[in-house]
Amino acid sequence: MSDPLVIAGKSYASRLLVGTGKYRDFAETREAIEASGAEIVTVAIRRTNIGQNPGEPNLLDVLPPERFTILPNTAGCYSADDAVRTLRLARELLDGHALVKLEVLGDPTTLFPNMPETLKAAETLVKDGFEVMVYCSDDPIQARMLEDIGCVAVMPLASLIGSGMGILNPWNLRLIIDAAKVPVIVDAGVGTASDAAIAMELGCDGVLMNTAIAQARQPVRMAGAMRKAVEAGREAFLAGRMPRKLYSADPSSPQSGLIGS
Amino acid sequence: MIQLVINGQAESVEDGLSVAALLHARGLAGKRLAVERNGEIVPRARHAETRLADGDRLEIVVAVGGG
Numbered sequence: 423m424s425d426p427l428v429i430a431g432k433s434y435a436s437r438l439l440v441g442t443g444k445y446r447d448f449a450e451t452r453e454a455i456e457a458s459g460a461e462i463v464t465v466a467i468r469r470t471n472i473g474q475n476p477g478e479p480n481l482l483d484v485l486p487p488e489r490f491t492i493l494p495n496t497a498g499c500y501s502a503d504d505a506v507r508t509l510r511l512a513r514e515l516l517d518g519h520a521l522v523k524l525e526v527l528g529d530p531t532t533l534f535p536n537m538p539e540t541l542k543a544a545e546t547l548v549k550d551g552f553e554v555m556v557y558c559s560d561d562p563i564q565a566r567m568l569e570d571i572g573c574v575a576v577m578p579l580a581s582l583i584g585s586g587m588g589i590l591n592p593w594n595l596r597l598i599i600d601a602a603k604v605p606v607i608v609d610a611g612v613g614t615a616s617d618a619a620i621a622m623e624l625g626c627d628g629v630l631m632n633t634a635i636a637q638a639r640q641p642v643r644m645a646g647a648m649r650k651a652v653e654a655g656r657e658a659f660l661a662g663r664m665p666r667k668l669y670s671a672d673p674s675s676p677q678s679g680l681i682g683s
Numbered sequence: 684m685i686q687l688v689i690n691g692q693a694e695s696v697e698d699g700l701s702v703a704a705l706l707h708a709r710g711l712a713g714k715r716l717a718v719e720r721n722g723e724i725v726p727r728a729r730h731a732e733t734r735l736a737d738g739d740r741l742e743i744v745v746a747v748g749g750g
């Protein structure tokens with residue numbers, strides 16, 4: 423595999439990570455994830471029905487853990503304690519699987535991360551043997567703190583979860599990328615393919631998204647577009663863009679040999 | 684009978700019921716799920732031997748779609 427994304431010592435060919443929420447049904451979920459090429463897929467942990475609907479299909483039958491790296495999240499948790507408890511349940515559910523996505527939210531209006539609680543949860547989880555990929559604010563100092571705690575990836579938001587507002591502060595993302603020794607994955611805010619490409623061109627190691635695919639008019643088609651955008655953005659980053667030349671044009675064609683000269 | 688709280692709902696079940704028997708009775712045996720009892724994980728390997736007690740609070744969770 424050339425240019426793999428390496429998280430906690432494991433290599434992945436795809437730099438696109440996808441969520442599994444907001445799809446019409448499990449068939450569409452599976453089809454979109456196949457089209458995205460993602461190998462790491464996030465899931466949420468919720469109470470099951472307790473016998474009211476025993477034949478209900480299970481998401482993990484559609485996305486078998488033997489085939490995908492399942493990344494359980496703590497979406498909906500507003501305290502470190504709830505997040506830790508949720509991920510301990512996830513670890514039991516997934517037979518000891520250590521790789522998790524930590525997010526501790528600050529309020530239901532913005533879903534902005536509560537960083538003090540996030541740092542506290544990260545510390546507990548790392549000590550408990552989890553490999554923590556962490557949703558965080560785009561603050562380079564707190565990203566470094568999370569890295570120092572031992573998180574295996576930092577995942578700053580590009581804009582609010584589910585907003586589709588794109589990359590609102592590329593400069594902060596660059597500060598985080600330039601300083602980080604662990605993968606930096608933009609998590610939240612991507613709206614369309616160009617947003618994903620911009621994140622990758624900035625030097626992000628990957629992009630995690632859900633709503634941009636699931637709420638597109640044609641989710642499966644958008645999943646394919648995102649796959650290409652992430653690949654194109656990564657290639658452009660590695661290729662190294664030309665410098666920006668403000669107010670100075672530079673013709674691509676020769677200036678000599680013009681007819682009539 | 685003993686009183687439990689399962690996923691936030693009060694329930695009465697027969698005395699001496701194990702976690703495994705409860706899951707079986709609810710059609711949840713063999714499903715991909717995880718059980719927490721009074722804040723502590725009950726590992727799958729101990730479902731059969733873990734007897735429920737009056738006042739136990741259980742959380743039974745599964746993976747669902749999420750971002």
